[in-house]
Amino acid sequence: MLLLLLAVLLVHVLLQRQARWPELPYRWNPWATLRIDAAPDRFTRMRLAALDRDPVACRAVLAQAPMRVRTLPDRITGAGCGFDNVVEIVHTSVEVGPSFSLTCRAAVSLALWERHVLQPAALAHLGSAVSRIEHFGSYACRNVYGRATGRRSQHATADALDIAGFVLRDGERIRVLADWPGDGPHAAFLRTLRDGACEYFDAVLGPEYNAAHSDHFHFDRGGFRACR
Numbered sequence: 001m002l003l004l005l006l007a008v009l010l011v012h013v014l015l016q017r018q019a020r021w022p023e024l025p026y027r028w029n030p031w032a033t034l035r036i037d038a039a040p041d042r043f044t045r046m047r048l049a050a051l052d053r054d055p056v057a058c059r060a061v062l063a064q065a066p067m068r069v070r071t072l073p074d075r076i077t078g079a080g081c082g083f084d085n086v087v088e089i090v091h092t093s094v095e096v097g098p099s100f101s102l103t104c105r106a107a108v109s110l111a112l113w114e115r116h117v118l119q120p121a122a123l124a125h126l127g128s129a130v131s132r133i134e135h136f137g138s139y140a141c142r143n144v145y146g147r148a149t150g151r152r153s154q155h156a157t158a159d160a161l162d163i164a165g166f167v168l169r170d171g172e173r174i175r176v177l178a179d180w181p182g183d184g185p186h187a188a189f190l191r192t193l194r195d196g197a198c199e200y201f202d203a204v205l206g207p208e209y210n211a212a213h214s215d216h217f218h219f220d221r222g223g224f225r226a227c228r
């Protein structure tokens with residue numbers, strides 16, 4: 001009994017001490033809530049993964065992003081298809097044309113990529129910010145490559161977005177199909193976007209992966225890691 005009392009006292013003292021410890025700075029704290037504006041660090045992926053397990057926390061982080069979104073109800077749309085914590089994105093930090101649906105976690109990845117990769121790369125390579133993303137859509141209840149059999153695509157659960165091009169503030173248009181093959185600033189810009197996306201998404205596929213991706217980047221969140 002005395003030992004138990006001593007143990008309780010010890011835990012109490014330790015907890016009290018901990019409460020007085022100053023909070024760890026963000027970049028040293030793997031448990032800190034993800035900040036979209038903070039420069040990426042070694043714990044960014046850990047903080048992103050934490051949002052997979054916590055829909056409410058994910059929405060709170062997404063609210064930091066300069067995005068206009070509408071909440072969509074969870075629903076099953078077919079075998080292996082459906083929405084779980086999905087938003088309809090009307091506008092991100094840039095115009096997006098037709099709205100598209102994404103899981104909260106993929107939307108957070110997109111916000112990070114726009115903030116820390118897309119806009120810095122546009123300014124560095126092309127001297128103008130991006131004002132618009134051109135996309136091929138996100139949600140589709142289908143298998144990988146639209147095959148009749150095989151596993152479901154990450155598109156089937158709104159965990160993936162296909163991006164085909166960009167319009168700059170100065171009006172210039174860059175297309176994955178036309179500009180990836182070159183070796184000028186447009187191609188360098190696109191390579192930086194692809195490589196940078198690997199920091200925030202799980203699978204990143206582009207023209208170097210296969211012919212099916214010659215005209216777009218596929219960015220997704222899910223179980224498979226790829227960066228090609």
Ligand SMILES: [Zn+2]
Nearest residue numbers: 160161162218
């Ligand atoms: Zn895709």
